[in-house]
Amino acid sequence: MSDLLEIRNRIDAIDGQILDLFKERMSCAAEVAEYKRDTGKPVYDAARERDNIQRAADRAGAGLEHYAAVLESLLMEASRDAQYRRLGKSSAAATTVAAALASQPPYFPERAFVACQGVEGAYQQLAVDRLFKRANIAYFETFDAVFSAVERGIVKFGVLPIENSTAGSVNHVFDLMMQHDFHIVRTCRLKIDHNLLAKPGQRKEDVHIIYSHQQAISQCADYISTFPDVRVHVTENTAMAARMVAESDRDDVAALASAACADLYGLEVLERSVQDLQNNYTRFACISRDLTIYPGADRSTLMIETKHEPGALYKVLARFYALDINLVKLESRPIPEREFDFMFYFDVDCPAAAPEFQTLMNSLSDVCEEFRYLGSYTEVL
Numbered sequence: 001m002s003d004l005l006e007i008r009n010r011i012d013a014i015d016g017q018i019l020d021l022f023k024e025r026m027s028c029a030a031e032v033a034e035y036k037r038d039t040g041k042p043v044y045d046a047a048r049e050r051d052n053i054q055r056a057a058d059r060a061g062a063g064l065e066h067y068a069a070v071l072e073s074l075l076m077e078a079s080r081d082a083q084y085r086r087l088g089k090s091s092a093a094a095t096t097v098a099a100a101l102a103s104q105p106p107y108f109p110e111r112a113f114v115a116c117q118g119v120e121g122a123y124q125q126l127a128v129d130r131l132f133k134r135a136n137i138a139y140f141e142t143f144d145a146v147f148s149a150v151e152r153g154i155v156k157f158g159v160l161p162i163e164n165s166t167a168g169s170v171n172h173v174f175d176l177m178m179q180h181d182f183h184i185v186r187t188c189r190l191k192i193d194h195n196l197l198a199k200p201g202q203r204k205e206d207v208h209i210i211y212s213h214q215q216a217i218s219q220c221a222d223y224i225s226t227f228p229d230v231r232v233h234v235t236e237n238t239a240m241a242a243r244m245v246a247e248s249d250r251d252d253v254a255a256l257a258s259a260a261c262a263d264l265y266g267l268e269v270l271e272r273s274v275q276d277l278q279n280n281y282t283r284f285a286c287i288s289r290d291l292t293i294y295p296g297a298d299r300s301t302l303m304i305e306t307k308h309e310p311g312a313l314y315k316v317l318a319r320f321y322a323l324d325i326n327l328v329k330l331e332s333r334p335i336p337e338r339e340f341d342f343m344f345y346f347d348v349d350c351p352a353a354a355p356e357f358q359t360l361m362n363s364l365s366d367v368c369e370e371f372r373y374l375g376s377y378t379e380v381l
């Protein structure tokens, strides 16, 4: 058996040779970039890349072809990246981000006219209060109406729930994102405590109907299962549920809603914090029609449609990896009227002004079918 140290010495020597060749390859890339500057040829050449990958796989032979293909892709990834940097080429998305950064306002507004779904007391309203010091709130019946109000300029901002730590993403909101034009300018995270609310004097033992929003029902599923005989009614939001209980002439109904709703609708809290997991948080997005990047924006959201081929998502992820950009959320939603085609939402952790973010914006279109930049923002905790 060979000595480990001796094998490692051989590996080090091989790595040295590979690195020398890598540097040589990268200086060829620089020459190619100059050629492309003079001729106006695009940096990305899909046919050439396909041939290179095939050649590498064939040459590596059985058992190694996959590794060789991945290695060749990574080499070309680095080559493309260096070429983009050298040429200082700016994609439409990178230009948009640069322009927004150049006209950055000094701070996030304290007062605003804001749209949210539901009625007074809904968690969205609590999120608006977390995001703005003083907000005039316009309530709409649906999430779609909130997007439309922002899109049409009726309000400057809209606030929508996007994900919950217990029940997951608010799929409906993600689906609507595909249909509307908007930007995310801030997000916030709110601790959510659901309470069992009923009319004064009502006993928990007599409750036979519970009203609440689907998300709250999911977050309290174990609690609801402790009621021996109860029917669950889904409402548009939790505050609506509280209002229905207050207006009902029955004496066996209760709502799962915020404690604020008890005061608002003259109800009593029969039981506090009844969600299954005490660590229950919801993230809300503050959207606006215009792209504004406020100071401190260190998170961005991208909507990406990948090619329908093996490794398509991997190539996008490799871009983040190559630029050392951390991914904090990845969500996929089916694209309507297309069979098993998906839209991916990525939240990335990277200051909007960082050079690697500019590089990302410049090079994403090479590895995906389409992408939309939804904005860069700060998350308020």
Ligand SMILES: O=C(O)C(=O)C[C@]1(C(=O)O)C=C[C@@H](O)C=C1
Pocket: 029, 032, 043, 044, 045, 046, 048, 049, 052, 075, 076, 077, 079, 080
């Ligand atoms: O051959 C080219 O046109 C290059 O730009 C070089 C290279 C490579 O590194 O091999 C890089 C990018 C292209 O997409 C194809 C190939």
